[in-house]
Amino acid sequence: MSKSNISKLSRLGLIKVILNRLSNIGKGSDKETKDLYDYTPNKLAKQLHPTVQHLKVVEIEEFSKDMKSFYLAPNIKKGTQSLAWFSAGQYLSIGVDINGKVFKRPYSIASSPADTLSGYYMLTIKRVEGGIVSQYVLDNWKVGTEFDASAPLGDFSYEPLRDAKTVIGIAGGSGITPFRSLAKAIYEGDEPCSLVLLYGSRTYADAVFSDDIEKMAKDCDKIKLVNVLSNEEKEGCESGFITADLIKKYAPEGDYSIFMCGPQAMYNFADKEIEKLKIRRKFVRHELFGEFFHPEKNADYKGNIDEKFHLTVTIAGVTTTIPCDANTSLLRAMEAAGLNPPSDCRSGRCGWCHSKLLSGDVYIPASVDGRRLADKEFGYIHPCCTFPLSDLAIDVPPMPKEIEKKKEDAAK
Ligand code: FES
Incomplete structure (x- = not known):
């Protein structure tokens, strides 16, 4: 470093900062970290944004047989010690095991962020006609029911830099x-x-x-x-x-x-x-939680809504062929077949179900087509809001949970 630069840094009072930083770097371990999760910031990030939260129902408030509030606490026995913080307006994607098939649905959190510090989230669920998950939850969940949920997700929250007062x-x-x-x-x-x-x-x-x-x-x-x-x-x-x-x-x-x-x-x-x-x-x-998009109600839909197709899915390296009707999103078809595909928002926004279309024609309603230009260019789709127009083949990436499990298994 030239003398003039040193004198400039000195005038700005930065020499001390640089020397301190060099000294701290010198004190660091020269051994390679075995696991990235050993880093304190990464441990904190995992606590704030867990891949999965194990929860259990601790109280139920019934408005009617068609609408109930469920108070949810961390399932400590299963390894969730505390609830992840959230912004008002965010949702949880809950996984419900119905006869061995896991169905996921997003539900907005109705409690406040401060309630999280008191140890609970509250979800208020209303029966949806024809809705598999809402019917099951309202008729079967009791105090003590255990299930898994995502970390809080979504951007339907107040952002002072973007929103008005x-x-x-x-x-x-x-x-x-x-x-x-x-x-x-x-x-x-x-x-x-x-x-x-x-x-x-x-x-x-x-x-x-x-x-x-x-x-x-x-x-x-x-x-x-x-x-x-x-x-x-x-x-x-x-x-x-x-x-x-x-x-x-x-x-x-x-x-x-x-x-x-x-x-x-x-x-x-x-x-x-x-x-x-x-x-x-x-x-x-x-806030969009797409479940029933009714593709045939869109003027640009050119398919026949009564047709039945086959969907060949490669998920986590395993290929299966399943039925998929023209009026069913690819995500719902995979869930009905028990393939446990990844999903969170179910409305084309989060990208969690992002998959590669290998062959066939699809219809994606423009109102829920949240793909980036590059996704469209290279043939990626969001199965949560994609409908078949022919027999199809898609490649679905494995869920991070499965990646983590593979990592754990490899470490054993
Ligand atoms: S589940 Fe969010 S984009 Fe498909």
Whole structure:
């Protein structure tokens, strides 16, 4: 280093920092680390973002036989010591073993991040007509039921660098759950935004968590709840649907973000209303949990929805051929065949199910095609929102859990 550079560093007071750093490097071990997980930052990262969380049901709150809240604690016996932290609005992908086949589904966490420190997550699950997992969970889960879940996932949470200071929440049905979490986080002082929640229900009796959020709103001027009832007139509630005019009525002056979570029919209606408001695209976000995409309802679908095909799947090096109907996503076909494919969001966004299309033609609804340009160019698909138009062959990468297991087995 030249004399002038040394004198510049000295003037900036950096010489001491550099000498300290060199000294610390000199004190480091010269032995190769056996396992990357031995590094303290990696141990912490694994604790915050575990590959899997072993959980058990510790309490159940029943709203009706079609909707229940499940309180979940770490299953210490199975090796999960504490719950991973999350941001209000994130979800868990839970794995449910039904007669030896594992089905995964994403559910938004309805408890607040601070509740995690008290040792629990709460998931509120509503029965979905024709839904395999919701039916099974509501009819079979009891206190003591054990299962595995992902770490908290998803980006449906408040981000001060991107979002406006006020969030207009538009919720419908069980789409209230991430907003219940956000309201509680604001109430507990863990989120810097305000929330105006427009909550659409048929009747007030259907508006689960309404009383709970109203109580928080009474003590916290950063939360406002507006119940919007389509089939009932009730004092203090709005009647009808969530229109552009209704949003304007409750929106603040200036910028606001709109977060939406609810059924597809609500998005179809609300999206058109929001377009009238001409707000910037970055301020509008949906939570998407695709389960039933109905490809035939899209104008660009050219297939025959009643056709039946074969799907040849290579997963973790094993090749199997299974049936796959035109109206079934490749992911659902693999789950029904007990292949245990990877998935998290089930809506084309997380990339967890990312697989290579080896042969055949597929249909991917544009509204859920979250692939990067390179994926499209090199023939990768997301089986969670891909439908067959012919017999197909795909290659599904093994799940990290399986990679980890192989690593463990090799180390034995
Ligand atoms: S499960 Fe997330 S993209 Fe398919």
